């Protein structure tokens with residue numbers, strides 16, 4: 001399918017040939033813009049931002065860079081190229097042709113999956129809407145806005161599916177995606193992590209590293225779907241998602257690098273001394289990491305889940321990189337879960353593999369998270385410091401699954417609630433930690449300058465220098 005960049009809504013789905021659908025989406029477009037003006041990035045809508053825009057899905061065209069005012073961003077609908085003779089890759093329908101339309105019996109489940117994914121996209125824009133004011137550099141400010149406009153495009157991607165394949169209910173769901181708001185007491189976003197405010201940049205980097213990575217795994221699971229339009233939509237979204245995680249990965253790395261520099265200068269790792277010098281001490285960064293990692297783990301759902309089993313059996317939502325697994329049916333296989341035994345210990349239980357899909361995906365996610373830690377720890381190693389960043393156990397501070405509300409230490413050892421309460425200030429950000437982190441967040445808007453608490457990036461965006469004018473204010 002040709003890309004049409006001239007239409008009011010750029011697309012490669014032949015929108016011009018489907019007048020009804022085009023009109024429905026053109027009707028939704030002003031509501032989206034309204035939402036963007038009300039709940040998107042505050043105060044920067046008149047600035048020109050050096051952004052990449054997807055104009056087609058081939059390798060050359062999908063990322064063109066130019067100065068754009070965010071409200072003029074060309075939010076488009078792009079699906080990855082159709083695969084010839086694509087077949088169902090897992091579950092009971094393995095090997096059958098994939099579906100170009102929604103099968104009636106899976107309609108409400110698929111709609112729910114799309115709405116849940118769609119809801120996270122604008123939620124993160126809302127969570128981050130005030131961050132621009134405290135950006136540590138123009139480079140970072142530009143990256144924030146890049147993430148924001150692309151999350152906006154991801155919302156478009158899901159709304160397209162709702163409009164194109166789910167009729168009237170789909171259109172209603174699309175409206176509701178703009179009516180729920182992050183942190184809203186009456187109409188919150190669906191998943192709790194997306195109701196946590198992101199009011200400082202350390203949280204933003206943690207979010208883009210850990211929570212956007214959950215997004216990556218969800219999209220990869222949906223990219224395996226037998227509902228082909230969903231699969232193709234998610235495949236293309238993944239190409240954009242990579243940059244979001246890059247922002248988190250390099251952001252946390254730069255925070256740690258800067259702290260190490262000051263540790264060297266002062267010859268101490270004393271948090272008070274480091275805070276006086278305006279950097280974020282390593283224990284504080286670790287606590288933020290503990291918070292966002294554990295919160296993101298919950299997004300994968302229960303470790304034993306009949307919903308996950310049904311999604312897998314029916315070919316709706318699979319495992320990332322399904323091709324790498326030996327058994328694509330998993331009707332006979334099992335998985336061993338480690339569960340709390342209710343007496344302060346751990347017991348094992350074998351469950352059907354299909355019921356363990358969430359856990360299997362969560363494990364793959366954890367392995368992916370570890371790569372960043374290895375990179376950050378290399379900075380410490382090279383500087384000759386013994387400290388290391390660590391991922392807490394997947395049992396720690398969970399609110400979903402078998403370990404929900406079971407007190408453990410970060411190593412995953414069950415402990416009494418009293419001990420947890422007494423020690424949680426060592427493990428999770430305290431109000432003092434948050435107040436300190438907030439206190440160093442000041443907007444730095446001079447070309448090439450960085451805030452005191454973060455090192456410059458290794459290179460700029462799209463081969464531009466680090467001191468490039470990534471955002472022009474007007």
Ligand SMILES: [Fe+2]
Pocket residue numbers: 121150151154215241
């Ligand atoms: Fe997204």
Ligand SMILES: [Fe+2]
Pocket residue numbers: 151212215241244
């Ligand atoms: Fe993202």
